[in-house]
Amino acid sequence: MTKSNGAETMKYSQRSIRHAQRNDKIATGVLTAIVAAIFVLLISLIVYIIASGANKAFDLQFLTSKPEQFKEGGGIGPELFNSFYLLVLTLLISLPLSLGAAIFLVEYAPDNEVTHAVKTAIEVLASLPSIVVGLFGFLLFVISFGWGFSILSGALALTIFNIPLLVRVIQQALESVPQSQRDAGLALGLSRWETTVHILLPCAMPAIITGVILSAGRVFGEAAALIYTAGQSAPALDFTNFNLSSYACPWNIWRPAETLAVHIWKINSEGVVPDLAAVSNGSAAVLMICVLLFNLLARWFGRHAERKLMSE
Amino acid sequence: MSENALLETHDVRVRYHDTHDALRNINLTFCPGEVTALIGPSGCGKSTFLRCLNLMNREIPHCHIDGEIDYHGQNINTKKQNLYDVRRNIGMVFQSPNPFRKSIYDNIAFAPRQHGIKDRARLDEIVEQSLRRAALWDEVKDVLNKSAYALSGGQRQRLCIARTLAMNPEVVLMDEPCSALDPISTHAIEETIGAIKAEGICVIIVTHNIEQAARISDKTAFFLLGDCIEWNTTEVIFNNPHDQRTKDYLTGRFG
Ligand SMILES: Nc1ncnc2c1ncn2[C@@H]1O[C@H](COP(=O)(O)OP(=O)(O)OP(=O)(O)O)[C@@H](O)[C@H]1O
Ligand SMILES: [Mg+2]
Numbered sequence: 001m002t003k004s005n006g007a008e009t010m011k012y013s014q015r016s017i018r019h020a021q022r023n024d025k026i027a028t029g030v031l032t033a034i035v036a037a038i039f040v041l042l043i044s045l046i047v048y049i050i051a052s053g054a055n056k057a058f059d060l061q062f063l064t065s066k067p068e069q070f071k072e073g074g075g076i077g078p079e080l081f082n083s084f085y086l087l088v089l090t091l092l093i094s095l096p097l098s099l100g101a102a103i104f105l106v107e108y109a110p111d112n113e114v115t116h117a118v119k120t121a122i123e124v125l126a127s128l129p130s131i132v133v134g135l136f137g138f139l140l141f142v143i144s145f146g147w148g149f150s151i152l153s154g155a156l157a158l159t160i161f162n163i164p165l166l167v168r169v170i171q172q173a174l175e176s177v178p179q180s181q182r183d184a185g186l187a188l189g190l191s192r193w194e195t196t197v198h199i200l201l202p203c204a205m206p207a208i209i210t211g212v213i214l215s216a217g218r219v220f221g222e223a224a225a226l227i228y229t230a231g232q233s234a235p236a237l238d239f240t241n242f243n244l245s246s247y248a249c250p251w252n253i254w255r256p257a258e259t260l261a262v263h264i265w266k267i268n269s270e271g272v273v274p275d276l277a278a279v280s281n282g283s284a285a286v287l288m289i290c291v292l293l294f295n296l297l298a299r300w301f302g303r304h305a306e307r308k309l310m311s312e
Numbered sequence: 313m314s315e316n317a318l319l320e321t322h323d324v325r326v327r328y329h330d331t332h333d334a335l336r337n338i339n340l341t342f343c344p345g346e347v348t349a350l351i352g353p354s355g356c357g358k359s360t361f362l363r364c365l366n367l368m369n370r371e372i373p374h375c376h377i378d379g380e381i382d383y384h385g386q387n388i389n390t391k392k393q394n395l396y397d398v399r400r401n402i403g404m405v406f407q408s409p410n411p412f413r414k415s416i417y418d419n420i421a422f423a424p425r426q427h428g429i430k431d432r433a434r435l436d437e438i439v440e441q442s443l444r445r446a447a448l449w450d451e452v453k454d455v456l457n458k459s460a461y462a463l464s465g466g467q468r469q470r471l472c473i474a475r476t477l478a479m480n481p482e483v484v485l486m487d488e489p490c491s492a493l494d495p496i497s498t499h500a501i502e503e504t505i506g507a508i509k510a511e512g513i514c515v516i517i518v519t520h521n522i523e524q525a526a527r528i529s530d531k532t533a534f535f536l537l538g539d540c541i542e543w544n545t546t547e548v549i550f551n552n553p554h555d556q557r558t559k560d561y562l563t564g565r566f567g
Contacts, residue, residue, distance in 0.1 A: 111373055180410035184472070186371060188423040188479060189400035198422065203413050309413050309459070 049281075049288045056282025057289060066236045067263070072275035076283050078234040081250060082151070082257040083290075086230060087220050089155040089253070090162055095212065097159075098166035105167070106174040107196050119171075126164035131224040133161045138228035149256040154230025161225045162215055169211030173204035206305035213298035217291045223261035231256030232266050260287050317341045317382075318514050319365060319402075319483055324379035324389075326360050326369065334360045335538050338379070344482065347505060347515040349525035349546065352535030353561065358518040361535070362485045365516065366402040367395050400427065402483040403476035407491055409468035411460035411475070416452050419460045419471055420478045427479075438478050445508065446474035447500050466497025473504060484508065486517040490524065502528050522562060526550050534558045 056062045061075060068074030101122075109115040137157030147153045177200050185195030201208075233256045238248040247255045258266065264283045267276055319342040326335040335357040342348055350358045363369045364377050367388065381389040388398050411419050420442050421435045429435060439456070443449040448470040455462070460471055469489060476484060486505075490498040505515055505528055519525050525532055526546060533543040534555075542549060542558045553559045 178410070180406060180408060181412065182371075183368065183404075183406060184410045184412065184475075187366060187368060187399055187404040187406075188475070189396040189398075190423060190426055191396060194426055198426070199412055 046288060046292070050285045053278075053281035053283070053285025053288075056278055057285035059282075062282055063286070067234065067279075068273055070272060072273055074273060074275075074279060076260060076263060076279075076286065078237050079258055079260045079263045079283070080286065081237060082230070082234060083220055083259040083261070085250065086151060086154055086158060086226070086257065086259060087216055089151065090158040090219050091212070091216060093155060094159045094162040094166055098163050098170055101163070102167045102170035102174060103196055106171055107192060107200070122164045122167050125160075126168055128161075128164075129224075130161055130222055133157055134225040134228050136160070137225065142229060147254070149229065149231025149233070151230060151253040151255060151257045154226050154257060154259075155253070157225045157229040158219050158222060161222060162219055165215050165218070166212065169215065170204070170208050173207035173211065174200055176207065177203040203309070206302050206309065209305060210298045210302035213294050213301065217294035217298075220294065221261050221287055221291050223259070223265050226259055226262050227265065230259065230262070232258050232262055234258040234263070260290075316343050318344050318384065319516075320380075320382040321364070322380040322382065324361070324364060324377065324381060326357070326364060326378075327376045328372075329374045330376070333538050335364075338540050340533055340540065340543055342483070342514050342516055344514050345509055345512045346531060347509050347517065347529045348531040348533060349529035350516065350518045350533050350535060351520070351522065351525050351561070352541075354520075356535040357538045358535050359487050362404070362487050362516065362518055364389075365483070365485055366399050366404050367393070368399075368404065370395060400479050401481055402485065403479055403481035405469070405472050405476055405484065405486040405489045407488040409465060409472050409492070411463075411468050411471050414460065415457045416460050416463070416471060417456040420475050423475065424478055442474040442478040443471075445477050446470045446504050448474055464497075466493045466500065469493060469497065470500060470504070473501065477508065481513065483514045483516065486515065488518050488520060491520065498524070534561060536561070 050057070063075065063080060064077045065073075065075030066077055067079070105115065105119060109118075134157055137153055137160065141147050141153035141156055142149060145153075181199055181203060182195055185199045186192070190198075235247040235255055237250045239250055241249040242251070243249050244252050245254070246252060249255070260283055264280055264287065267273070267280050267283075271280070273279060321338050321340050324335060324338040325333060328334055338361060340348075350361065352358055360369065364381060367377075367381075369375045369377055377389055379389065380387045383398065383402070412422060414422060417439055420439045424435060424438055429438070440449060440453075443452060448467060451467060452458075452463070452471075460468060463471060469492075473484075473489070490501055493501070502524065505517070509515055517525075517529070529546045531544065532546045532549040534541045534549065534553075534557075536557055542553060542555045544554075548554075549558060550562065553562065
C-alpha cells in the first residue's frame with residue numbers, strides 16, 4: 001500500500017516537473033523572441049542611421065568645415081565643437097553640485113518629511129520634459145538675466161536638465177554600498193565625512209562614472225532644451241582667436257552656439273541647402289556614433305573599474 | 313571589583329522608535345584582560361548592547377540610549393562626548409567580515425593614516441604587527457597589495473580584527489565574529505582572542521555558540537528579551553546558574 005502510494009507520488013511529481021519544464025521552455029522561448037525582436041529593431045535603426053550618413057560622417061572635410069546657408073558642401077565643424085564644449089561646461093557645473101546634493105541626501109539628511117519631499121522633487125525634475133526646461137531657461141537666463149542666446153544660457157539649461165539625473169545616479173550608487181562599509185569606517189573612529197570620501201565614494205565610483213558617461217550621452221544629444229537657450233546659429237569659429245568677447249572665439253561663453261542635435265532639427269525644419277538630406281543624415285550619423293561611443297565607454301569603464309575594485 | 317573596571321554600564325536602557333524597550337536596566341562591569349561572553353536567544357538585545365558600548369547606536373537616528381556608560385570612570389553617554397575618541401579606543405568587529413574595498417595593506421593602514429600617522433616605516437610596522445596579532449601575517453605577507461576581497465571569509469574576518477587592533481584599542485567588541493566561519497578559522501580567531509586578552513585588552517563577544525562562550529570567556533552574561541538575567545563568572549553560569557531560565561537556555565530547553 002505504502003509502496004504503491006510512493007510510486008503514485010513519484011509519477012505525479014514527475015508529471016508536474018515535466019509540466020514545469022515545458023512552461024519554463026515556453027516562457028524562455030517567448031522572452032527570447034521579444035528580446036531578439038527589440039535587438040534587431042535597434043540594431044537595424046543604428047545601422048540604417050549610420051549607413052545613410054556614413055559617406056559624410058567619415059569625411060574630415062564635413063566634420064571640420066563650417067555650414068553653408070544656401071550652397072551645398074556645408075560641414076558641421078562649429079556644431080561639433082559646440083556640442084562638446086557645452087557638454088564639458090555642463091558637466092563641470094552639474095557634477096560637483098549633484099555630487100554634493102547626493103552625498104547630503106544619502107549620508108547626512110535626516111530621515112524626515114523634508115528630505116522625502118526633496119527626493120520626490122528630484123524625481124519629478126528628472127522626468128521633466130526637456131522642452132519645458134528649455135523654455136524655463138529661455139525665460140530666466142535669456143530674457144530675465146539678459147544673457148541672450150548664449151553658451152552660458154545653454155549650459156545652465158542643460159545643467160537643470162542633467163542635475164536630477166546625476167543626483168539620482170549618484171544617490172543610487174551610494175545607497176547600494178553596503179551599510180557594513182559605513183559601520184566599518186565609523187567603528188574605527190573615522191568621521192562621517194572621512195568615511196564617505198575615502199570608503200563609500202571609491203565603492204560607488206564605478207557606478208557613478210558609468211552614470212556620468214551615460215548622462216553625458218543624453219546631454220550631448222539634447223536639442224529641445226537648447227533651441228531657445230544656446231540658440232540656433234553657429235558663428236564661424238576661429239581657433240586662433242582668444243578674445244573672449246569676440247563671437248569668433250570658440251571659448252566665448254556669451255556667443256550663441258548651435259549644437260549638432262539642434263542643427264539636425266534646424267536644417268530639417270527650415271534648411272534650404274540643396275544637399276539638405278545628405279547633411280542631415282551625416283549629422284545624425286555623427287551624433288549617433290558619439291552617443292554610441294559614450295555608451296561603450298561607460299560599459300567598458302564600469303566593468304574595468306569594478307574589476308579593479310574587487311580584485312587585482 | 314569595580315576598582316579596576318574599565319567599562320561599566322549603569323541602568324542602560326535602549327529604545328528604538330520611542331516605543332519598545334530593546335534593553336532595560338543593564339548593569340555590567342568589564343575589566344582589562346578579561347573576556348566577557350554575551351549569550352541569549354535571537355533578538356534579546358545583545359547586539360544592541362554591544363553597539364551602545366562604542367556609541368555606534370548613535371548612528372541610528374531613532375535609537376535612544378539612557379543610562380550611564382562609564383569608560384575609565386567617565387560617562388561617555390553624553391551629548392558632548394567625542395565619538396571618534398571613544399571608537400578609537402573601543403574597537404568593533406562585526407558579524408559578517410566587512411573589509412574595505414582596498415588592498416590588504418590599506419585596510420589596516422587606512423585608519424591610522426587618517427588619524428595622523430604618515431610615516432611609511434611606522435605604518436609598515438603597524439600593519440605587520442596587527443596582522444601578526446590576528447594570526448594572518450604568514451598567510452598574506454607576500455600579497456599585501458592584493459585586494460582584501462581576494463581573501464577567504466575566515467581570512468577576511470581576521471583582517472577585520474587586525475584592522476581593529478591597529479588602532480591599539482583597550483576594548484574590542486565582537487558581534488558573533490565566527491558565525492560565518494569554519495572550525496579552523498574559528499579556532500584561529502579564538503587563539504587571537506586569548507592572545508589579546510593576555511595583552512590586557514578587554515574583550516566583549518556576542519556568540520550563539522555556547523561551547524565557544526565556555527571555552528574562551530571569563531565572565532558570561534545571559535540576556536533574555538531585553539533584560540540581563542544573569543551575569544557571573546563563566547564557571548558559575550555554566551555549572552551552577554542561579555536562574556532557572558539560564559539553566560533552560562544552556563541545556564537547550566528553551567521555548
Ligand atoms: N535599527 C533598529 N531599529 C529598530 N529596532 C531594532 C533595530 N536594531 C535592533 N532592533 C530591535 O531590538 C531588539 C534587539 O535586537 P538585537 O539586534 O540587539 O538582538 P540580538 O540579541 O543581537 O539578536 P541576534 O542574536 O539575532 O543577533 C530586536 O527586537 C530588534 O527588532
Ligand atoms: Mg545580533
